[in-house]
Amino acid sequence: MESITKNRQSRDVLRAMVERAYGPGRVPGGEGWASELGHGWFNIAYRIRLRDGYEAVLKIAPPSGVEVMAYERGAMGVELAALDLIGGNTTVPVPRVDFADRSRELCDADWFFMPFVDADNLGIVGPGLPAAELAAYKEQVGAANQEINSIRGTAFGPLAGPGDTSWRRVFTGIVEDVLADGERRGVDLGRPYDTVREVLAEHAGSLDEVREPRLVEWDLWDGNVMVRDGKIACVIDHERAFFGDPLIEVGFAGTQLAAFGDPTPFMRGYGQGPLTETEVVRRRLYCLHLVLILVIETVYRGYSGTEQYDWAREQLGEVMALLGRAGR
Known part of the structure; x- marks a missing residue:
């Protein structure tokens, strides 16, 4: 890329x-x-x-x-x-x-x-694997992600601090940073930035349920998993880790947005059952955060094509609808 x-x-x-x-x-x-x-x-x-x-x-x-x-x-x-x-x-x-x-x-x-890890990148070889083999790898990813999330922190936020005892304050601050990045570069979201802020504020109470900081990868896509002989050989690219809510992990994104794939094998490996009503709201907020980044980063990365921007704009519309704000 x-x-x-x-x-x-x-x-x-x-x-x-x-x-x-x-x-x-x-x-x-x-x-x-x-x-x-x-x-x-x-x-x-x-x-x-x-x-x-x-x-x-x-x-x-x-x-x-x-x-x-x-x-x-x-x-x-x-x-x-x-x-x-x-x-x-x-x-x-x-x-x-x-x-x-x-x-x-x-x-x-x-x-x-x-x-150098002599193994295959799951993001590259995965689409060509038999469904059962790919599902088995995704179960392993879920189990590995759960083990990473077992690491406890003393506060929510960056690994190096400063931390905060409130996940609501930390997460809303994270989203505000992303929105400020977009506004600074004039990225078109297809809706007012303040509408996104209003949606976040309306549902922020769901974040108060999270009381214990855990190490989260946040970026554990298939493309960051190296596999060999039926097993995970290595998990790479950890530069977006922080202490937060494990439900923010990207493996759970498909529970709300179908474009991120079937989360069932990941959740089975993770040991996660069906989400509660409050967890569903939180996961939708986390999808909102994710797709905002996917829209806005296209400008910061200087991508020559519009494929990611167009796709991410579509996902933004879907998650805003899930949060009660269909249309613009």
Whole structure:
């Protein structure tokens, strides 16, 4: 996926990064030792083969001069913290961090190396799998997501703080940041921004039911799951993690919006039964948050086509209708 947030670097800079991370004796020579992994949407990722044959993945954050959405600022630091939390408190397979550099000395962004995982991306191979095999993987994703959500926090909000004891305040603030991002760049939602704010306020009472902060991935799409031999080999891309309500996880989105797929295998693996009336309202608010981002980020990423924008605008209309505001 092409995006202006992808921070491509020259081969000389990549060699300098390898030297800093692994030492001069492992710096590759010749040609063909670096290739771009192209399916990501935000960071640039390279597959790097070192001189001794070891294969690594290098992730580089967006260029410092490219404006990103409020919730994406400092995303690589969030990922490093999330990897530490998940790796130290669960059995969920996540990448080991070989080396991280946040000095901005070799390029204008944070970057880190991790081992290359020789496995298939579920987002790529999933559509071609037999239905039963795909469902089995999605059950495993649900179980892994539940284990991640078992990690408790001391407050709602960013991993590094500041936190808040009120999930209502935190979540409404998160949505307000997204709306402010859209207004700043003049993104057309097809309805007034204040109408979205009114809908959020009308249903915000449902958020008060959430009392215990849990680590949430929020971004655990099939495309962030690597699979091999019938099992999850690795869960990648943790830069959007925070402490919140587990029901905000994207695996539950299909309970309200059919476009996000059948959530049944995920929920079965998670151990989640039917949602209560209040949980349904919360999940609709979380769908609202998600599709607002999917609409607004198209401008920040500089996508050349309108396919995602058009699709996300349609989903926004559907979720607004579910929340009692059909039409514009």
